[in-house]
Amino acid sequence: xxxxxxxxxxxxxxxxxxxxxxFFSSCVHCGMCADACVxxxxxxxxxxxxxxxTEPLRRIWFxxxxxxxxxxxxxxxxxxxxxxxxxxxETLVYDSCSMCGRCSMVCPVGNDITEMIRRxxxxxxxxxxxxxxxxxxxxxxxxxxxxxxxxxxxxxxQIKHIExxxxxxxxxxxxxxxxxxxxxxxxxxxxxxxxxxxxKIFDKAGATWTISSEAFEATNAGIQIGVSDIAATLVQRVxxxxxxxxxxxxxxxxxxxxxxxxxxxxxxxxxxxxNFKVRHILEVLDDFRExxxxxxxxxxxxxxxxxxxxxxxxxxxxxxxPRNLINMFAENFVEMPENGKMNWCCGAxxxxxxxxxxxxxxLLAFKHKxxxxxxxxxxxxxxACSTCRMQFEESLEEYHMDIPIxxxxxxxxxxxxxxx
Amino acid sequence: MNEIEFxxxxxxxxxxxxxxxxxxxxxxxxxxxxxxxxxxxxxxAKGSEMSSGLRTVAARMLPPDRETFKRSTFxxxxxxxxxxxxxxxxxxxxxxxLLIKDVIGFGWPALPSQIVDAFTVVSLIALLAILLHRxxxxxxxxLSGPEDYIVWFVTIAPLLTGYLAFHRLGGSxxxxxxxxxxxxxxxxxxxxxxKLMHTFTLFLARWYNGAxxxxxxxES
Numbered sequence: 001x002x003x004x005x006x007x008x009x010x011x012x013x014x015x016x017x018x019x020x021x022x023f024f025s026s027c028v029h030c031g032m033c034a035d036a037c038v039x040x041x042x043x044x045x046x047x048x049x050x051x052x053x054t055e056p057l058r059r060i061w062f063x064x065x066x067x068x069x070x071x072x073x074x075x076x077x078x079x080x081x082x083x084x085x086x087x088x089x090e091t092l093v094y095d096s097c098s099m100c101g102r103c104s105m106v107c108p109v110g111n112d113i114t115e116m117i118r119r120x121x122x123x124x125x126x127x128x129x130x131x132x133x134x135x136x137x138x139x140x141x142x143x144x145x146x147x148x149x150x151x152x153x154x155x156x157x158q159i160k161h162i163e164x165x166x167x168x169x170x171x172x173x174x175x176x177x178x179x180x181x182x183x184x185x186x187x188x189x190x191x192x193x194x195x196x197x198x199x200k201i202f203d204k205a206g207a208t209w210t211i212s213s214e215a216f217e218a219t220n221a222g223i224q225i226g227v228s229d230i231a232a233t234l235v236q237r238v239x240x241x242x243x244x245x246x247x248x249x250x251x252x253x254x255x256x257x258x259x260x261x262x263x264x265x266x267x268x269x270x271x272x273x274x275n276f277k278v279r280h281i282l283e284v285l286d287d288f289r290e291x292x293x294x295x296x297x298x299x300x301x302x303x304x305x306x307x308x309x310x311x312x313x314x315x316x317x318x319x320x321x322p323r324n325l326i327n328m329f330a331e332n333f334v335e336m337p338e339n340g341k342m343n344w345c346c347g348a349x350x351x352x353x354x355x356x357x358x359x360x361x362x363l364l365a366f367k368h369k370x371x372x373x374x375x376x377x378x379x380x381x382x383x384a385c386s387t388c389r390m391q392f393e394e395s396l397e398e399y400h401m402d403i404p405i406x407x408x409x410x411x412x413x414x415x416x417x418x419x420x
Numbered sequence: 421m422n423e424i425e426f427x428x429x430x431x432x433x434x435x436x437x438x439x440x441x442x443x444x445x446x447x448x449x450x451x452x453x454x455x456x457x458x459x460x461x462x463x464x465a466k467g468s469e470m471s472s473g474l475r476t477v478a479a480r481m482l483p484p485d486r487e488t489f490k491r492s493t494f495x496x497x498x499x500x501x502x503x504x505x506x507x508x509x510x511x512x513x514x515x516x517x518l519l520i521k522d523v524i525g526f527g528w529p530a531l532p533s534q535i536v537d538a539f540t541v542v543s544l545i546a547l548l549a550i551l552l553h554r555x556x557x558x559x560x561x562x563l564s565g566p567e568d569y570i571v572w573f574v575t576i577a578p579l580l581t582g583y584l585a586f587h588r589l590g591g592s593x594x595x596x597x598x599x600x601x602x603x604x605x606x607x608x609x610x611x612x613x614x615k616l617m618h619t620f621t622l623f624l625a626r627w628y629n630g631a632x633x634x635x636x637x638x639e640s
Binding site: 016017018019020021022023025026027028029030031032034035036040044046047049051052065066067068104105106107108109110111112115263264265266267268271272273274277278313314315316317319337338341342 | 448449452453454455456457458459461462463464466467476477480484485487488491492495496499557558559560561562563564568613615617618621622624625626627628629630632633636637638639640
């Protein structure tokens, strides 16, 4: 057995616990997960059925953790996990799964299939079969601190621009601030308006905040590629910075998996609870709203809808907050046919957007979102995830749909009452 | 071995062997699953694991949301029909209740045999349709292996042989009853080592699903 295969098998073994064993014991091969997956519904390819993507983990569970499986393994009858299997499964678990979690919502026996795929990635990555794009993003995250290779001077340059344009300050490394803001590289490079929006909103709300020069990156490539050690290293950087600056709350920005990483997986990855809170920016804004610290002026009369980013809504638990906020300024808000925890994925999450060869599949997967949009005829889409936003921008253009996709935080900032 | 001897074997030693494998197998399977354990969640909770888990155990018993129902109508409807049919035929048929009473010491009221008979026919039709679906649907064909067909066979066999024995079809009544009991024993022996185990493990699976999701504040 090669060393890499051994590592892969070991990583898979570490993923088996009583939940995984219950899930595999319960699957009756009913196929309902296929109908819940954009990668199946838009391609019609049965190989992309979600539960199929967990086969390497299933084999390890069966042959190592069940009596009958161990017996069959001894007799040479159990299906093995080999180099070929892990290599064949690379595209299944990475290119054609956005970790959206919809399959986990419909499985009649209750399997959290998404969690099973997430764990299968650990084995495939450990055996060296992760996609190049994700490996690159992970390496840059570890060495540079950002999957896109964004360094501190780039952030400082953006901050300088914003401060010059708006006259407001963007606090860096302020000890004792209430909130510490994390940013995705995409926001720093493509959507710096987000930082400007935060400055404006927090100023009006009278909340102190800061960005850490040592840990400003919110994204966690370790989560996407499925390497827990690296994911933990990246989480630890944020924890260290938050402790150093003695902040009360760390804010996860408009990025789906960043929230999953820092809010839900983080403490489990580093093996201890935080001594600060982690909130998604929409949760913070909704708190401001409740406390009467968010006064908006003017309404949006155009017909709007909200796209729930999977990791923030279904997998993250932030579902009501964006709707409360949208109600503050929208006169004509409509929901998509299936929304909130049952929303359909845009097709780009879970690392798919970083995989070059998955470009066509990603566009194809968007077709489900397109059909949802076709049903409601809106003039603008509000959302809260940079990856969704990029996917919408590319796909809407590809499918000749002239609908702007806007950030919820930025829209709130535009409606902030100037006189307080 | 003549018919009578065959019947008394399946009723006596045969049934005992099957029961031991069935019970011991289930205990082993549940034990090897639960003993794996699971790490406590260290993230700050947004909801309760226990109540969300229990909620999902119950919720997935009910039909799903309308759109999911539309997408998987056949699987859901046929699934309900044969599961309800199996429940009625196994647990609400007078002779079965008598047998259970013999083993565990207490029983419950039965349904009239004509009604159980009707449930049997409907379940048989549903199971045949399910097989046809499995053989023709591209996703199901992709997912299915020998175990899926074996499990289908050992599930329909007791229903079919029971139906034949009840209507005195297909051979001598003694022989048909013996074959019926043997088919049940086959089901019991394979039960712990196949996907039939979902009967028990789905409660665990649903609980974990609900707990994972509920901890983050989402009802799954």
